[in-house]
Each structure stands twice: as C-alpha cells, then as structure tokens.
Amino acid sequence: MPEIRKLDPSLVNKIAAGEVIERPASVVKELLENALDAGATRIDVALEEGGTQLIRVADNGSGVAAGDLPLAVAPHATSKLHTSDDLFNIRTLGFRGEALASIASVSRLRMASRTVGAIEGHEIICTDGQIEGPRPCAAPVGTCVEVRQLFFNVPARRKFLRQAPTELTNATEQLARLALAHPQVAFTLAHNDRASRNLPATADRRARIADFYGAELAECLIPIDREERGLRIEALIAPPAQSRASTKWQYLFLNGRFISDRRIGFAIREAFRGLVEHDRYPVIFIFLTTDPQAYDVNVHPTKIEVRWRDAALVQSQVLAILRETLLSRDLTPGLSLARSSSGAAALTEDDLGHQERTRAALADYLKSIDPTQARLAFQPPRFPSESVRPSISETLTTRYPSFEEAVARPTHSTVVTHSGEGAAAEQRPPNGKPVSGENESFEPPPANVPPVRTAAEAQASVIQVHNTYLVAQTEDGIIIVDQHALHERILYERFRDRILAGALESQRLLIAPTIEASAGMVQAAEHHRELLLRLGIELSVFGPTTLAVLGFPSLLKTVEPGEFVADLLEKLAEQSEPPSDETLLHQALDMMACKAAVKAGDPLTAEEMQALLMQRHLTDRSSNCPHGRPTTLQLSTRDLERQFKRV
Numbered sequence: 337m338p339e340i341r342k343l344d345p346s347l348v349n350k351i352a353a354g355e356v357i358e359r360p361a362s363v364v365k366e367l368l369e370n371a372l373d374a375g376a377t378r379i380d381v382a383l384e385e386g387g388t389q390l391i392r393v394a395d396n397g398s399g400v401a402a403g404d405l406p407l408a409v410a411p412h413a414t415s416k417l418h419t420s421d422d423l424f425n426i427r428t429l430g431f432r433g434e435a436l437a438s439i440a441s442v443s444r445l446r447m448a449s450r451t452v453g454a455i456e457g458h459e460i461i462c463t464d465g466q467i468e469g470p471r472p473c474a475a476p477v478g479t480c481v482e483v484r485q486l487f488f489n490v491p492a493r494r495k496f497l498r499q500a501p502t503e504l505t506n507a508t509e510q511l512a513r514l515a516l517a518h519p520q521v522a523f524t525l526a527h528n529d530r531a532s533r534n535l536p537a538t539a540d541r542r543a544r545i546a547d548f549y550g551a552e553l554a555e556c557l558i559p560i561d562r563e564e565r566g567l568r569i570e571a572l573i574a575p576p577a578q579s580r581a582s583t584k585w586q587y588l589f590l591n592g593r594f595i596s597d598r599r600i601g602f603a604i605r606e607a608f609r610g611l612v613e614h615d616r617y618p619v620i621f622i623f624l625t626t627d628p629q630a631y632d633v634n635v636h637p638t639k640i641e642v643r644w645r646d647a648a649l650v651q652s653q654v655l656a657i658l659r660e661t662l663l664s665r666d667l668t669p670g671l672s673l674a675r676s677s678s679g680a681a682a683l684t685e686d687d688l689g690h691q692e693r694t695r696a697a698l699a700d701y702l703k704s705i706d707p708t709q710a711r712l713a714f715q716p717p718r719f720p721s722e723s724v725r726p727s728i729s730e731t732l733t734t735r736y737p738s739f740e741e742a743v744a745r746p747t748h749s750t751v752v753t754h755s756g757e758g759a760a761a762e763q764r765p766p767n768g769k770p771v772s773g774e775n776e777s778f779e780p781p782p783a784n785v786p787p788v789r790t791a792a793e794a795q796a797s798v799i800q801v802h803n804t805y806l807v808a809q810t811e812d813g814i815i816i817v818d819q820h821a822l823h824e825r826i827l828y829e830r831f832r833d834r835i836l837a838g839a840l841e842s843q844r845l846l847i848a849p850t851i852e853a854s855a856g857m858v859q860a861a862e863h864h865r866e867l868l869l870r871l872g873i874e875l876s877v878f879g880p881t882t883l884a885v886l887g888f889p890s891l892l893k894t895v896e897p898g899e900f901v902a903d904l905l906e907k908l909a910e911q912s913e914p915p916s917d918e919t920l921l922h923q924a925l926d927m928m929a930c931k932a933a934v935k936a937g938d939p940l941t942a943e944e945m946q947a948l949l950m951q952r953h954l955t956d957r958s959s960n961c962p963h964g965r966p967t968t969l970q971l972s973t974r975d976l977e978r979q980f981k982r983v
C-alpha cells in the first residue's frame with residue numbers, strides 16, 4: 337500500500353477546477369457572475385480564438401481593494417458568504433469562493449481593480465499558483481480579469497477544446513443566459529477585436545430577447561406576470577407555431593440565475609401538449625423570483641440545479657399559469673406568404689422536412705404521452721355565451737353522430753380537479769355555473785380571454801375546397817381550416833372530458849363482430865380489460881386467436897367496432913411494455929378521435945361546416961390537432977391589403 341499524503345494546494349485547485357472550468361465558456365460564466373455580483377451596470381467581454389487564447393471581462397462594479405486581491409484568487413475565499421446560515425439565504429450568483437482560484441490554477445490570470453474611493457488601481461498576476469503583486473497600475477473603477485492560455489498546464493484538458501467558432505458559440509450562450517436575466521446591465525462582446533454583440537441596458541426583457549433572437553420572435557411573445565404564494569412567475573412564451581427542433585430555446589431563470597429543472601421542463605411539455613408536434617419544443621423564457629430560502633442552490637458545483645423545498649408546488653404553479661395562458665389565447669397561426677422571386681409561395685426545404693416530421697408525428701405521439709397528465713389536468717373553464725350554440729341539422733347528427741355530442745353542450749362543461757384521488761371531475765349544468773364550490777383550483781376566467789366570436793361570424797358563408805379545407809370569413813379576415821384536424825381536436829377534447837368524468841357509455845352489439853388476434857393482442861385485451869370497459873369496449877375471448885366485441889362506445893356510431901378494436905389491440909401489443917392506464921386512455925382517445933372525425937375528401941353540407949366552425953371557438957386547444965399540427969390558418973384583412981399592395 338503506498339503511503340497516504342496530503343495533496344499539494346495547486347493540485348487541489350486543479351482538481352477543483354475540473355469541476356467548474358470545463359472550457360472557455362465556463363470561465364466567461366464565472367467572470368460575468370462576479371461582475372454582476374459586484375453591482376456592475378456595464379460589462380465588456382473580449383475573447384480571442386473562442387476564448388482559448390484570451391478571455392477578458394471588464395466591469396464597472398465595486399472593485400476589489402488592493403490588499404484583498406490575493407484573497408480573491410485564494411481557494412475558498414469569498415466576500416459573499418460568512419456563516420452556514422448564509423448558505424440557505426444566497427442572494428448572489430457566486431458563494432463558493434472557488435472560481436477565481438480554479439481559473440488561476442489552469443491559466444495565466446491577471447486581475448486589475450480599483451475601488452470607488454481609491455486614487456489608483458492595483459493588479460496581480462497569477463501563474464501556476466504563484467502570485468505577483470499586488471502592484472499599482474492604471475485602472476478605471478471596477479475590475480478587469482484577463483485569462484490567457486486556458487489549460488496551458490493541463491494538456492489533457494486542452495485536448496478537449498474545440499475549434500474557436502464552437503468555443504465562441506458556447507461562450508456566447510453563457511453570455512446570453514446572464515444577459516437575458518439581467519437586462520438592466522449593458523453588455524458587449526468582442527471576438528478577435530471585432531464587435532460581436534452590443535446589448536444596451538433596458539428595462540424590457542423583450543428588448544433583450546430581441547437583441548439575441550430577433551425582433552420577430554420577441555414581438556410575438558405572450559407575456560405572463562403572476563405572483564402567488566411567494567413565487568413570482570414572469571414569462572414570455574412564443575405561440576406554438578414558433579416552436580423549434582430542440583429545447584435549447586427554453587430558458588428558465590431563478591432569481592437571476594439560469595437553471596435547468598426537470599420538473600419545470602415537464603410543466604412546459606404538459607402545458608403545450610397537443611399544441612406542438614412531438615419533435616418540436618416551444619420557445620419560452622421563464623423568470624422566477626422567490627425567497628432564496630425556498631430552495632438550495634448548493635447542489636452542483638456549477639449551480640445549474642437547485643433543490644426546491646416544495647418542488648411539486650412550483651411545478652403545479654408553473655403548469656397552471658402556462659396552461660391558463662395558452663387556453664385563453666387564440667393560437668391560430670397567421671398564414672405566412674413567402675415572397676419568392678416569382679411572387680408565389682414556394683415550399684422550402686424546411687417545409688418539406690416539416691411535412692416528413694408531421695407524418696412521423698402521429699406514430700410517435702402515441703408513445704410520448706405522459707401518464708401523469710390526467711392528474712395534473714387542471715383547466716380554467718371558459719363560459720361561451722349561449723347565443724353561439726349552433727342548432728344542428730338532422731343530416732349532421734345522422735351522418736356524424738359525434739357532432740351531436742360535440743355540439744350538445746360546450747366543451748368546457750367539465751372541470752377536472754387537480755387534487756384528490758386520481759382524476760375526479762365535476763359536471764356542470766348547461767348554464768355553465770359550477771355545481772358546487774368544491775374545486776379548490778377553480779378560478780374565474782382570466783380577464784384577457786378573447787371574446788367568443790359572434791354567431792353572425794359563424795353564419796357567414798363557408799366554402800369547402802377540395803372536400804378537405806373550409807374557407808370562411810371572420811371578423812377581421814379569413815380562416816382556412818383543415819376539416820379533419822379540427823374535428824379530430826374537437827372530438828378528442830369531448831371524449832377526454834367524458835372519460836375524466838367517468839366511463840364512456842357502451843352499447844351492446846346485437847351481432848358481436850369477431851376479430852382474429854395475435855397472442856399479444858389477446859394478452860393486451862386481458863391485461864387492460866378494466867380500462868377497456870371504462871372506454872366502453874367489452875371483449876370476450878372466443879378462442880386462442882379470436883376475440884368478440886360485445887360492447888362498443890355509443891359515441892362512435894360511425895366507427896366499425898371490429899376494425900377499431902383490432903387496430904387498438906395491435907397498437908398495444910406492439911409496445912414492449914404494457915402502457916400505463918393513462919397512456920392507454922390517451923392512445924385510445926386519440927384513435928377514437930381520428931377514426932370518428934370527418935376525413936379529408938369527405939364532402940360536408942353547409943350545416944356540417946357551420947357546426948364544425950362553431951366548435952372551433954368552444955374547444956380548448958382548437959388551434960392544433962391532438963398531434964400538434966395546426967387546424968386553422970388565418971389571414972387578416974390587413975395581411976390581404978399588404979399582399980395586394982393596397983396599403
């Protein structure tokens with residue numbers, strides 16, 4: 337056994353550096369945090385070769401007294417934390433007293449600083465644990481830290497550094513994370529002596545977002561600002577049509593610190609469920625402000641994660657406000673007419689890729705459904721006025737009986753409580769008033785709910801084109817509706833409300849159709865017997881490979897029972913593990929909605945078209961079908977005027 341020895345301090349520092357200093361971007365983050373903690377109102381960052389050669393961060397903050405400079409780069413030395421109680425009340429970005437010591441151990445570091453009252457500045461230079469200075473130097477009030485040749489003495493680390501452009505991208509992302517959270521501070525970034533970003537101070541978060549991601553995105557963001565139980569939730573959310581191919585555009589900040597949080601990520605996914613396709617992610621900026629005692633940030637050396645005192649509460653608060661906001665908005669995307677040289681809208685490569693993805697979406701959506709959905713399904717109700725309730729023609733109800741269901745009462749007649757045993761639901765009478773005040777989560781509809789369209793609007797003429805799309809006049813333009821997608825959403829919400837309120841009504845079939853089933857399908861039928869009954873599907877095993885459908889949901893009059901059940905069981909049998917009850921419900925509802933909905937190519941009568949459009953305003957999430965594809969596109973008169981160059 338070799339003897340046990342104490343590590344020498346410079347090695348200890350290098351080991352510590354391994355935790356927080358991974359690449360130039362980590363240095364940028366730590367130096368920016370220090371500048372912000374020092375109360376700077378302006379911070380200038382300069383990089384050379386992606387930061388691998390030089391990282392310079394200069395601020396106009398409080399500065400460090402000459403005598404304290406060596407302490408600043410000493411390990412475990414900080415001005416931000418004194419007692420262990422402070423550890424649970426952290427109001428600064430830094431507190432570990434480790435960053436500068438770590439950086440100094442793996443680079444050539446110079447720190448120059450001058451405090452407000454001082455007549456001159458002082459600097460220190462650190463190389464490989466040796467400190468020169470402090471000695472006087474010319475310096476403005478504030479601090480300037482220069483980090484040269486990162487990892488010059490740690491070749492193993494240096495090997496992992498990427499090309500300068502990649503390192504620059506990483507560093508810029510770190511700057512974005514801090515700059516988005518601190519719009520009141522001006523930042524600049526220069527790379528190889530060329531200006532790369534110029535972010536003037538602003539009181540408006542949206543302006544800062546525009547600086548990074550462009551005015552177009554910033555303008556369409558929907559603002560949220562709500563304070564509840566000591567948690568302030570500010571957010572700017574982009575409409576679903578703006579969603580991206582990765583979660584990179586989801587920014588979460590807690591008291592000015594960028595964090596990543598699995599549970600809030602889940603809340604975002606839940607809130608946007610069915611509004612974005614399965615492989616698209618909403619763009620969202622969330623800024624949480626709360627007492628630092630509500631969480632512990634001393635979990636991870638890079639402080640990227642926190643441990644909440646009550647994580648479930650925070651998650652449900654974020655989910656509720658996001659969902660409420662999304663439900664209260666008309667999220668119908670505007671029709672963007674690309675102006676190609678010929679003046680015609682052409683399909684771009686991106687559009688084509690999008691279509692491909694759309695096709696894959698249906699299959700994958702089924703797999704992506706989260707079982708906890710039902711329990712979290714709190715929906716703030718809206719009460720559409722009675723006057724818009726359409727009268728439904730005989731033809732419609734006989735051809736598409738589920739229309740009748742959908743139209744008979746508003747979709748919002750059921751409120752799902754989010755507490756209590758599973759998915760308890762409360763029926764509302766048609767006057768829209770709650771039966772009792774039992775539901776704790778119940779809140780009056782938000783004031784900014786857009787008015788439900790007038791009956792006159794829905795009575796306006798509708799035409800069907802290619803037996804697939806409905807084109808209708810609205811108060812301020814026209815809409816184009818994908819008849820299948822919209823009907824699918826309407827039925828999905830309708831069925832969902834029903835099933836959350838109890839079982840679906842089942843109808844006994846006079847002649848029970850039989851289906852040929854694989855062993856897996858028979859197994860699935862037996863495994864999920866109870867749940868299938870809740871869905872109104874009653875099966876009996878006729879033989880090792882034969883099932884009979886004895887009962888079928890009465891809502892699905894237009895659907896062929898044998899075929900539907902066979903398809904559903906096949907889907908269940910395909911899955912490597914039996915799905916949870918909630919997942920199965922989602923899959924079944926999805927399939928029901930899809931099969932019962934009018935198809936592309938189905939001619940519709942005028943009454944049917946009217947009924948469908950009426951439902952658009954009465955249905956939650958009607959802007960998108962259950963797979964997240966848009967149901968409706970709109971073109972305002974203003975857009976038309978612009979296109980025809982009348983203005």
Ligand code: ADP
Nearest residue numbers: 370374408414415430431432433434435436479
């Ligand atoms: P921490 O930020 O966790 O305290 P650091 O190693 O990053 O640890 O910094 C050590 C100390 O150096 C800080 O506590 C602070 O007192 C001082 N310091 C570092 N950078 C600056 C700066 N830009 N302006 C003023 N003081 C600074």
Ligand code: MG
Nearest residue numbers: 369370430435
């Ligand atoms: Mg620090």
